[in-house]
Amino acid sequence: MNFSNLPLGVFDSGIGGLTVVKEIFQQLPNEKIIYFGDTARVPYGTKSKETVTRFSLEIVHFLQKKQVKLIIVACNTASAYALDELKNKFKKIPIIGVIEPGTRAALEKTSTGKIGLIGTEGTIRSKTYERTFKKLNLGKSSIKVFSHPCPLFVPLVEEGWLTKEVTYRIAEEYLSPLKKEKIDVLLLGCTHYPLLKTVIHKVVGEEVTIIDSASETVKEVKRLLEEKNLLRENRISPRHLFYVSDAPEKFQSLSKHFLGSDYKKIAPIHLKSF
């Protein structure tokens, strides 16, 4: 069997993981994607480690049955809470989260060592990023991470209020404590947040480098596929599959925000068993 021809599995609590899909379209245009968005149970960011881990195990089990060659956990909360357990339970398949790639990029970009981190309640509470910064920062000068949960950012994105006055106000409320610490890098620890980049930049200042983990994660996936000789080389343009656990209409219409004109590649399939 030619494993390289198998699809990449990608999952998220809902639609946020499409920021990762967009990067795959750009960096790995030959790859086939099987996406799962848990839109019936979204969001994960406000829920417990136990529940998020249970949901993630169910989804990886589903993707494994679909015969994917690699799985990307395109959700920060699931990566923060469940990645270790997923790797333990599914040893035969490489599973990549969004936290290590984002952390690595933040470490590369900071000059002052003062890094801001925003994410869901769950991601911040888990302290997974802090542990990852410690793990990856071997030998570098001191790093200080200032973190803040932004629970209203996901509903704002889902509402499509990307640049409203109210959105600025909420961003100021969340981000001004980080600004006061004079961070030089801000890591967006949630796959929804890149859609609020304009507002976030305006609040923290143009001099702060904003990092979203989608691009970094796909770079790492590319490296890994190259290393394992698993890049798809078939020239027939790939057919993607998008599964959602709630009715597909909303996913379809919101996908425009995330994918621009690429949204046409999406025809979500409703899975009623989740």
Next chain:
Amino acid sequence: MNFSNLPLGVFDSGIGGLTVVKEIFQQLPNEKIIYFGDTARVPYGTKSKETVTRFSLEIVHFLQKKQVKLIIVACNTASAYALDELKNKFKKIPIIGVIEPGTRAALEKTSTGKIGLIGTEGTIRSKTYERTFKKLNLGKSSIKVFSHPCPLFVPLVEEGWLTKEVTYRIAEEYLSPLKKEKIDVLLLGCTHYPLLKTVIHKVVGEEVTIIDSASETVKEVKRLLEEKNLLRENRISPRHLFYVSDAPEKFQSLSKHFLGSDYKKIAPIHLKSF
């Protein structure tokens, strides 16, 4: 078997249904409650009719097995989307939603016939309130309903931002179109919204009567229990059971916002099978 001694079943997508529980504590202090909060899958307001109906059927099945004498659907979205199907599938047990009682109260209170209605995306999209207004308004003068979905209100309540400046701004955004229509009654079509009453009153003006369906719903339950001779008369103070599908800590801590000092009556039990 003495049916009157059986508990009342109450369910909601999460914690919002506690506004109904509070009313039961006040109006029916002898009654035992079995509550189910679907905190692992909250919110319902942004999800499809099909998904909300499937979840509601599962929960009513659970409550029925617990032998309750009556079920209150303490969630507007579930009432709007699923009440008819629940009544059809579970004919042996009276099931009461929050929509008819709220509608009846709004009809009683309006002088001008101009009624504002706010709720989740799902509740507003379903048009169930409009149909109920028509059904209950037989013989009365003309009624005009002006409705607006307020998808950020639930996350604001869950964030505990009950009176912040940002909350006023968001409320202005949502409510100013209703204010312009010179409504004299505003119906809160979501069990979370009573916690934002201060802000909402300030935005729409003190002259507008605000109606939340919790109080009206429990009045109707009381009437029905009296009629069927099902009021619990046992003098032993009732022991309540609160089940949640996510870990119980957050439910417990947020319950203070909803119940004041009565939150001590709550020790949520985690059900992992949902």
